[in-house]
Amino acid sequence: MNESRENKTILQMEGVSRFYRTRGNVFRGGGRLVVALSKINLSLRQGEIFGLVGESGSGKTTCGRLIVRLEEPDEGRITLGGEDITHLKGKRLREYRRQVQMVFQDPYQSLNPQVTIADSVAEPLITHKVGDPLDHLERVLRVLKTAGLSPPEDYVYRFPHQLSGGQRQRVAIARAIVLEPSLLVADEPTSMLDASYSAQIFEILQGVRDKLGATIMFITHSMASARYLCDRIGVIYRGHLVEQGPAEQVINAPKHPYTKALIDATPKFGRSELVPTYGTLLAAERPATSSAGCPFFRRCALAERLLCAGSYPPWRQVGPRQVALCHFAQEEVPPPPPAENAARGETGAP
Amino acid sequence: MALLQVENLGIGYQTAKGLLKAVDGVSFTLEAGRSLGLVGESGCGKTTIGMALMGLLPPNGRIIEGRIVLDGIEISALDEDELRKVRWSKVAMIFQAAMNALNPVKRISAQMAEAIQVHRPEVDDSAAMERVEGLFNLVGLPLERLYDFPHQYSGGMKQRAIIAMALALNPKLIIADEPTTALDVIVQDQILKETKALQEKFNIGIIFISHDISIVADVCHDIGVMYAGQLVEMGSAKDVFFNSQHPYTQALVSSFPTLAGPKTKLAPIPGEPPNLTGAIPGCRFCDRCPKDTASCKLEHPKWQEVGPGHHVLCDHC
Numbered sequence: 001m002n003e004s005r006e007n008k009t010i011l012q013m014e015g016v017s018r019f020y021r022t023r024g025n026v027f028r029g030g031g032r033l034v035v036a037l038s039k040i041n042l043s044l045r046q047g048e049i050f051g052l053v054g055e056s057g058s059g060k061t062t063c064g065r066l067i068v069r070l071e072e073p074d075e076g077r078i079t080l081g082g083e084d085i086t087h088l089k090g091k092r093l094r095e096y097r098r099q100v101q102m103v104f105q106d107p108y109q110s111l112n113p114q115v116t117i118a119d120s121v122a123e124p125l126i127t128h129k130v131g132d133p134l135d136h137l138e139r140v141l142r143v144l145k146t147a148g149l150s151p152p153e154d155y156v157y158r159f160p161h162q163l164s165g166g167q168r169q170r171v172a173i174a175r176a177i178v179l180e181p182s183l184l185v186a187d188e189p190t191s192m193l194d195a196s197y198s199a200q201i202f203e204i205l206q207g208v209r210d211k212l213g214a215t216i217m218f219i220t221h222s223m224a225s226a227r228y229l230c231d232r233i234g235v236i237y238r239g240h241l242v243e244q245g246p247a248e249q250v251i252n253a254p255k256h257p258y259t260k261a262l263i264d265a266t267p268k269f270g271r272s273e274l275v276p277t278y279g280t281l282l283a284a285e286r287p288a289t290s291s292a293g294c295p296f297f298r299r300c301a302l303a304e305r306l307l308c309a310g311s312y313p314p315w316r317q318v319g320p321r322q323v324a325l326c327h328f329a330q331e332e333v334p335p336p337p338p339a340e341n342a343a344r345g346e347t348g349a350p
Numbered sequence: 351m352a353l354l355q356v357e358n359l360g361i362g363y364q365t366a367k368g369l370l371k372a373v374d375g376v377s378f379t380l381e382a383g384r385s386l387g388l389v390g391e392s393g394c395g396k397t398t399i400g401m402a403l404m405g406l407l408p409p410n411g412r413i414i415e416g417r418i419v420l421d422g423i424e425i426s427a428l429d430e431d432e433l434r435k436v437r438w439s440k441v442a443m444i445f446q447a448a449m450n451a452l453n454p455v456k457r458i459s460a461q462m463a464e465a466i467q468v469h470r471p472e473v474d475d476s477a478a479m480e481r482v483e484g485l486f487n488l489v490g491l492p493l494e495r496l497y498d499f500p501h502q503y504s505g506g507m508k509q510r511a512i513i514a515m516a517l518a519l520n521p522k523l524i525i526a527d528e529p530t531t532a533l534d535v536i537v538q539d540q541i542l543k544e545t546k547a548l549q550e551k552f553n554i555g556i557i558f559i560s561h562d563i564s565i566v567a568d569v570c571h572d573i574g575v576m577y578a579g580q581l582v583e584m585g586s587a588k589d590v591f592f593n594s595q596h597p598y599t600q601a602l603v604s605s606f607p608t609l610a611g612p613k614t615k616l617a618p619i620p621g622e623p624p625n626l627t628g629a630i631p632g633c634r635f636c637d638r639c640p641k642d643t644a645s646c647k648l649e650h651p652k653w654q655e656v657g658p659g660h661h662v663l664c665d666h667c
Contacts, residue, residue: 055534164622165392194391194561199605199618221535224564228607228616251609263609265539269564269591271611281536 010215011044011067011183016076018062036062038239038295039076044183049209049216051230051247053223053262059239060219061105064185067217068102069093080183098128101176105188107168111160111175117144118156121175128179139178146211147174148204166197170204177208184208187219202229223266227251232321235259240295245322254278255316255324257300294327302328351422352379353555354403354523358416359426361398361407370627372398372411374579382522385549385556387566387587389602390576393623396559397446400525402426403557404443405433421522439469442516444509444526451512452500458511459496466518485514490544506537513545520552527559542569563606567591575599578623578634585660595656595667597639633664641666 017038022031037059044050054060065071066078069085078086085096101124104110111120121143122136131139137156144152147170160168169189176184186205190198206229208214220226226233226247233250235243235258243256254260260278268275285298293309294300300308307327316329361373373395380386388396401407403418405425418425421440428436445451453461462485463478473481486493489510500508509529516524526545530538546569549556560566566573566587573590575583575598583596594600601619621638624630632647633639639646643666651665 055536195563195602196391196605196619199607199616202607202616203618222607223535224607224609227609228613262535265536266609267539267542267562267564267568268609269567269606270608272609274610 008046009043010046010081011042011217012077012079013040013042013063013067014077014079016040016042016063016066016073016078018059018066018071019074035239037066037073040236040239040241042234042241042244044215044217045232046182046215047209047213048231049205049218049229051226051233052217052219052236053221053226053233054236055221057238058236060236061187063236064102064187064217064219067183067185068100069096070102094128098130098179099181100183100185101179101181103169103172103176103184103186103189106192107165107172108160108192110172111168113160116157116159117163117171120160120171121178124175124179130179140174143174143178144171146177146204146207147171148200148207149174164197165193166200169193169197169201173201173204173208177212177214180212181214183215183217185217185219188221189218190225191221198225205229223251223262224269235262238295240325242296242326243322243324245319249319249322253319253322255318255322255329256296256326257281257302257328258296259324261299294325296326353382353421354380354557355419356399356403356416357419359399359402359413359418360415361395361402361411362414363408364410364412365627368627369414371414372579372626373402375416376576376579376581377416378574378581378584380523380555380557382555383549383553384572385546385558385570387558387560387570387573388576389560389563389566389573391561391623394576395579396576397527400443400527400557400559403523403525404441405430405437406443435469438465438521439519440521441523441525442519442521444512444516444524444529446528446531452508454500457497457499458503462511462515462518465515469519481518482514485518488517488548489514504537505533506541509533509537509541510544513541513548517548517552521554523555523557524549525557525559528561529558530565531560531562538565545569563591563602564608575602578630579626580634580663582635582663583661585657589657589660593657593660595660595662596635596664597641597666598635601638 018036020034020036022034024031040063052060052063066073069088072087077084088096118137118140121140125131125136125139140156141152144155149155149167149170190201205216209216218229230247232245233247234241235256237258243250243259250259254263257280261281263275264278280301282299282301288298288309292312294313297303297308313325313327315323315325318324318329318331357377359373359376360371363370363372376399388399390396402413413426423436425436459482462482466478466481467473483493486496491507491510503511530541533541558566558570570587573587574581575590577598583590583599590599591603594603601617604617605619607616619638624634632649633651636642636646651663654662654667656662656667
């Protein structure tokens with residue numbers, strides 16, 4: 001990846017929060033306020049694959065939905081290429097959606113079962129009145145090929161039920177890239193698929209980045225997939241972004257106790273002796289006295305009651321371009337980077 | 351004698367397009383206190399084997415050949431009434447979607463007590479409740495949640511309740527079918543560790559069915575890799591995953607991202623598994639196999655012993 005492309009910020013989230021109100025009932029009246037995202041600051045650089053890692057309920061999908069503007073944030077600002085898109089409406093929102101597309105988690109539900117693959121993939125072109133309708137089929141064939149369905153002619157007149165899960169997810173990707181978006185949000189695109197299909201999806205997403213120059217936000221719960229696919233990783237816990245940095249650094253030298261706990265819990269496969277055990281997770285939650293403190297206080301083995309329960313932690317610079325939201329995170333000397341050539345070969349970047 | 355012996359098992363489903371042989375010629379044994387991981391992609395027959403071991407095949411499925419012997423009883427020859435006596439007291443199952451395996455309108459404790467009393471009518475209510483409390487302690491569920499309904503439990507707690515129910519009658523064999531697929535990594539890790547500890551404590555045999563090779567590699571002593579209804583490689587977890595011999599196992603391992611070690615390029619497996627209706631003359635993997643030769647398509651491959659206790663169904667290994 002060349003430097004100029006890497007440094008240009010394409011999407012920026014500043015202090016973005018999103019709240020949901022639970023449904024009340026006849027006896028209790030109004031519901032409880034749930035914080036899905038709390039003051040998220042995040043920027044995506046052009047042409048990178050950014051991994052957002054977290055457990056279910058951590059707010060990672062909400063974050064993706066805010067970016068494609070399926071929802072509006074309650075606080076904060078989102079900009080794409082400098083333009084404020086936080087509260088776009090009508091025609092300008094439609095134009096925005098041409099540039100920002102999403103791949104959903106479940107390929108069994110995201111495709112209309114009554115529509116052929118060709119029509120499904122061409123639908124965004126029709127909605128956005130792009131190109132000459134006579135050229136649509138040609139475009140569809142081209143993106144199906146980019147999405148790894150070849151020969152594409154074999155697929156265009158099939159229906160979703162005639163495809164396997166991996167093939168459906170590739171159709172969903174084709175549909176998302178047919179408008180040549182500059183930003184693609186992929187929400188756990190491989191969690192419903194077998195490992196051999198996931199590897200294909202990873203390859204296709206890398207191809208989308210390399211060939212179309214799209215920026216990708218890859219939402220996942222798997223540290224191992226994030227390590228494989230992403231340039232940078234952000235770790236999210238209960239709506240709070242807790243650590244952010246280059247993928248290799250966050251996984252090899254995590255600085256936030258929650259990131260460490262995630263790595264501890266990931267089943268080790270391969271060279272497991274190379275992964276240290278951190279032991280940063282408390283077996284039982286400790287009671288929290290206030291909501292002002294660290295979001296991870298209740299599960300953190302390192303926390304100190306006075307400091308962590310009472311005050312929200314600061315962002316600490318913990319390595320080159322790596323930051324962690326923790327009172328105890330300290331600047332450490334990062335491990336020596338691998339040889340330049342090896343690093344290039346690994347990420348699959350040109 | 352081994353706890354479980356499966357010999358040349360074949361299971362077919364009657365479908366509109368003819369008989370679909372979901373499992374074909376599968377043989378393995380499991381000793382008490384050992385765990386066997388069955389891995390493979392969706393549709394490879396791993397869940398079908400689990401269901402057959404429980405005697406719970408769907409109406410259109412039946413065992414067409416071979417036999418299953420559990421603790422000296424030939425399960426494959428039992429009728430429904432006899433099966434019911436074996437089921438749960440000798441062999442129990444942890445189902446795939448634990449969230450849906452609990453009755454939503456019954457309190458957890460009542461469901462567990464019912465499971466016990468259905469199989470052991472001589473156990474009175476207070477003894478059953480005592481057992482339920484013991485089970486709660488065993489799987490780390492707080493006793494004050496005894497009388498909750500399932501919807502008040504988190505995903506991990508429901509999974510614990512399901513594991514407790516599987517342990518209720520001290521079975522000798524537990525079949526865990528993707529027990530942690532729906533859970534987050536941290537909860538999954540806790541459940542796997544607890545399952546492993548309980549297995550060692552009670553000397554239970556476990557068959558662990560999963561598509562996630564990193565989980566079975568962590569938990570199981572032995573691994574059987576399945577492809578298109580057949581076992582293709584069998585051996586200790588170390589042999590199968592770190593000295594893989596079958597091209598399919600090798601492909602599976604190299605398509606899996608890891609947390610450590612060099613970040614090698616993942617190699618997706620090209621193509622799709624074969625259709626299992628109708629006869630397949632040669633090796634089932636040959637269309638996707640890098641080692642494929644002309645003879646592979648014509649003849650059934652034979653089992654080769656590539657190391658002590660490490661077997662591969664391939665003529666080129």
